[in-house]
Amino acid sequence: MAKRSRFSLIFTIIIVSFIVFCGFMVLKDLDAPDISLSHGEDSINLLLPVTVTAFDESSIKSIEVVARFHDNEIPLVKKEFSGKGKSQSLIFTMADSGLKNNESFELEIIAVDNSFGKFGFGNKNKIVVPMRLDLNRPLISVKSNVPHVRRGGTGCVVYSLSKDVKQTGIKVGERFFPSFKQENGDYLCLFAFPYDLEVKEYNPQLAAVDKAGNQTVQSVNISAIPNQFKTDTINIRQSFLDAKAVEFESLVPEPLSDIERFLVVNRRIRRENAVRLLEIGQNTAPEMLWSGAFLRLPRAALRANFAERRTYLWEDKKIDEQTHLGFDLASIKQADVPAANSGNVVFAGYLGIYGNIIVIDHGMGLQSIYSHLSEIGVEIGRPIKKGDLIGKTGASGMAGGDHLHFGILIAGLEVNPQEWLDQHWIKDNVIDRIKEAGGKSPQFNISQENTPPIETRKTPSKAKPARKKR
Numbered sequence: 233m234a235k236r237s238r239f240s241l242i243f244t245i246i247i248v249s250f251i252v253f254c255g256f257m258v259l260k261d262l263d264a265p266d267i268s269l270s271h272g273e274d275s276i277n278l279l280l281p282v283t284v285t286a287f288d289e290s291s292i293k294s295i296e297v298v299a300r301f302h303d304n305e306i307p308l309v310k311k312e313f314s315g316k317g318k319s320q321s322l323i324f325t326m327a328d329s330g331l332k333n334n335e336s337f338e339l340e341i342i343a344v345d346n347s348f349g350k351f352g353f354g355n356k357n358k359i360v361v362p363m364r365l366d367l368n369r370p371l372i373s374v375k376s377n378v379p380h381v382r383r384g385g386t387g388c389v390v391y392s393l394s395k396d397v398k399q400t401g402i403k404v405g406e407r408f409f410p411s412f413k414q415e416n417g418d419y420l421c422l423f424a425f426p427y428d429l430e431v432k433e434y435n436p437q438l439a440a441v442d443k444a445g446n447q448t449v450q451s452v453n454i455s456a457i458p459n460q461f462k463t464d465t466i467n468i469r470q471s472f473l474d475a476k477a478v479e480f481e482s483l484v485p486e487p488l489s490d491i492e493r494f495l496v497v498n499r500r501i502r503r504e505n506a507v508r509l510l511e512i513g514q515n516t517a518p519e520m521l522w523s524g525a526f527l528r529l530p531r532a533a534l535r536a537n538f539a540e541r542r543t544y545l546w547e548d549k550k551i552d553e554q555t556h557l558g559f560d561l562a563s564i565k566q567a568d569v570p571a572a573n574s575g576n577v578v579f580a581g582y583l584g585i586y587g588n589i590i591v592i593d594h595g596m597g598l599q600s601i602y603s604h605l606s607e608i609g610v611e612i613g614r615p616i617k618k619g620d621l622i623g624k625t626g627a628s629g630m631a632g633g634d635h636l637h638f639g640i641l642i643a644g645l646e647v648n649p650q651e652w653l654d655q656h657w658i659k660d661n662v663i664d665r666i667k668e669a670g671g672k673s674p675q676f677n678i679s680q681e682n683t684p685p686i687e688t689r690k691t692p693s694k695a696k697p698a699r700k701k702r
């Protein structure tokens with residue numbers, strides 16, 4: 233009897249342990265894996281690589297992708313994972329699907345985890361995505377006349393597209409100038425002829441990529457106008473380095489001599505600041521916020537021009553060369569700075585060689601900058617009207633004396649501000665382009681123009697250029 237009861241006790245313990253173990257395995261992970269797709273659109277072409285990622289706490293066992301077309305199941309990719317990774321990915325394309333253009337199908341993605349699962353096979357998740365094979369490239373039809381684009385300046389093109397796109401704009405080498413959709417469905421692009429390219433190197437390309445991944449790239453028919461920029465020599469003096477010592481040390485704290493530190497600011501910090509302006513240039517309204525000619529700092533002398541090539545001398549030896557982008561405008565000290573045109577403040581703060589700087593976005597990639605300020609009177613996000621006082625001139629950043637560095641940027645790249653100060657240039661090169669293309673907007677009406685162009689005053693004496701400019 234004792235023998236039998238001991239046997240049944242052991243048996244009961246084994247059974248209970250087994251049930252507890254099974255329960256534990258089942259309860260341990262009842263959640264099916266999460267599935268995510270890199271392609272969030274409802275159309276796709278044959279070559280676009282799509283990444284499927286599955287995630288589960290108990291690691292991923294397998295991912296499978298099939299296309300379901302009517303009653304056919306077309307296997308696209310399947311992978312079993314041996315590792316214990318909680319997150320696993322695979323990449324597929326539609327290249328071998330055998331599907332034809334414009335055919336609709338369903339993408340089925342199945343991921344299984346490594347848990348014991350409800351029935352010992354792991355938890356399974358399946359998502360079904362309706363999709364269409366689209367092999368039609370977007371067709372680009374330029375509607376505006378051939379733009380005349382001067383080296384360092386801006387061009388404007390209006391065009392239509394045969395279909396909706398994900399991204400479109402003008403490529404100039406590695407640079408990209410996005411286009412913006414207008415009310416009538418056309419696209420408008422403001423683009424630069426970068427100051428650092430010669431006419432023969434300048435070949436802007438109109439590009440459009442649709443949701444399915446089809447891409448069209450074609451040359452823009454333009455008339456490129458050469459332009460020579462001035463050169464200048466700047467003597468760096470110890471008094472300038474002394475005046476800037478604290479500011480430059482905060483930018484470059486490494487133990488360096490004054491002149492070495494100046495060179496790091498003039499090269500590395502200048503490069504970093506240009507990259508930051510490109511980032512700020514992405515933050516732009518999709519519509520035109522400005523109207524008419526841009527205002528220039530009143531009663532101010534032009535001390536340095538756009539794209540001047542500067543040679544820097546230290547103790548009569550050449551130590552550096554840089555390009556000055558923008559206008560240096562000198563007025564009285566701490567002169568009031570008006571906003572050149574309407575828009576929104578997208579940056580207001582300190583930025584390396586620019587010192588205290590305000591960036592106003594005027595929409596569709598067009599922005600203006602006001603730098604070396606002694607006082608910033610606006611904050612980020614504030615809407616601005618043309619002529620609003622936004623700050624006071626100063627000598628912060630790479631500036632030896634009180635002046636305003638004023639610049640115009642297209643997608644974050646500095647272009648020649650002169651064009652934007654000239655209402656006739658704006659009419660001939662922007663407003664008329666839009667009218668030729670059949671677009672209309674009250675802001676495009678030149679009769680609204682109420683800002684007379686301001687004469688650009690020359691440096692008082694060419695023999696004795698101001699040495700304080702930077």
Ligand SMILES: [Zn+2]
Pocket residue numbers: 536556557558559560636637638702
């Ligand atoms: Zn300047």
